[in-house]
Amino acid sequence: MTTEYSGAGDPKRSVELLWGVQPRPRRGPRPRLTAADIVTTAIAVADADGLDALSMRRIAETLGVAPMSIYTYVPGKSELIDLMLDRAYGELDPSGGDHDGPGGGEQAGWRERLERIARDHWELFHRHPWMLQVATGRPPLGPNLLDKYERELRAVDGLGLGDLEMDSVVALVTGFAESSARTSVNAARAEQRTGMSDRQWWEAVAPVLQELVDPARYPLGTRVGAVAGQEHGAAFGPGHAFEFGLERVLDGIGALIDSRDGPGAS
Incomplete structure (x- = not known):
C-alpha cells in the first residue's frame, strides 16, 4: 500500500486551491467542472478503492471528461490529495473542543472536550481509511484544517498550560486517535483480504500452538x-485498545494540568 505525502505539490498553487483562489477567467465556454467536483469524485474513488486506485485518469473517466481537462482545475495528484484532506477535515464536529456543552452554555470539562475530539477523529478515519495512507508532516493548510486546529486549542485553553504544551496535548490526542484507527482499519483489511475472520484465524492457530x-x-x-x-x-482488540488507551492518555493530560494548577484545572 503506497504512502502519499501532503504538501508534496506546488505549495503556492496548493494553498490557493485550498482557499478557493481561482485563476483569472478566460474567454470561451463556461467550464463544465469545478475543483470541488473533482475533489468530491476523488474522495468517492478513494473511499471505495483506496489511494492506490486514485489517478487523474480514473477521475476523468468517472466524470466522463477527457483526462487532460482535469489538469485545468487541479495541477496534479499531490495538490488533489491536499484538497481531499482538507475537505475530509471539514466533516469533523464543528462543536468539537468548544467550551459550550449541550447544557445551554454550561462549560464542558476539558476531559469531555478532548474525548469528543478523539472519538470524532476515530470515526473520521474509519469513514475515510485512505487518510491513513497520507503522511501529513506538511499539513494542507486549508480553512477546514485551521478551523479544526483552532477548535482543538480551545479545548485546552485556560487550563494553565503553556502554548507549546497546548499544541503538544492536541497533537497527542489526535495522534493517538489516528494511530488507533490505523490499527483497527488494518485489522479489518486483513479479514477482507484473507477471507478469514480473526476468530477463524485464532481457532486455526490455537490447536497448533497447544x-x-x-x-x-x-x-x-x-x-x-x-x-x-x-x-x-482474537489476538488483539482494536476497539478495546482505543477505549483503554484514550482513558490513559486523558489521565496523563490530567496529571499535567494538575501540576500547573491553572484556573481551569478540574
Whole structure:
C-alpha cells in the first residue's frame, strides 16, 4: 500500500486551491467542472478503492471528461490529495473542543472536550481509511484544517498550560486517535483480504500452538493471552485498545494540568 505525502505539490498553487483562489477567467465556454467536483469524485474513488486506485485518469473517466481537462482545475495528484484532506477535515464536529456543552452554555470539562475530539477523529478515519495512507508532516493548510486546529486549542485553553504544551496535548490526542484507527482499519483489511475472520484465524492457530508451545516456559503469556484472546475473540482488540488507551492518555493530560494548577484545572 503506497504512502502519499501532503504538501508534496506546488505549495503556492496548493494553498490557493485550498482557499478557493481561482485563476483569472478566460474567454470561451463556461467550464463544465469545478475543483470541488473533482475533489468530491476523488474522495468517492478513494473511499471505495483506496489511494492506490486514485489517478487523474480514473477521475476523468468517472466524470466522463477527457483526462487532460482535469489538469485545468487541479495541477496534479499531490495538490488533489491536499484538497481531499482538507475537505475530509471539514466533516469533523464543528462543536468539537468548544467550551459550550449541550447544557445551554454550561462549560464542558476539558476531559469531555478532548474525548469528543478523539472519538470524532476515530470515526473520521474509519469513514475515510485512505487518510491513513497520507503522511501529513506538511499539513494542507486549508480553512477546514485551521478551523479544526483552532477548535482543538480551545479545548485546552485556560487550563494553565503553556502554548507549546497546548499544541503538544492536541497533537497527542489526535495522534493517538489516528494511530488507533490505523490499527483497527488494518485489522479489518486483513479479514477482507484473507477471507478469514480473526476468530477463524485464532481457532486455526490455537490447536497448533497447544502442541508446540510449553506453557511452563511462558506462564504469564499463556495466562494473560488466554484471557485477552477470550475477551477479544482474537489476538488483539482494536476497539478495546482505543477505549483503554484514550482513558490513559486523558489521565496523563490530567496529571499535567494538575501540576500547573491553572484556573481551569478540574
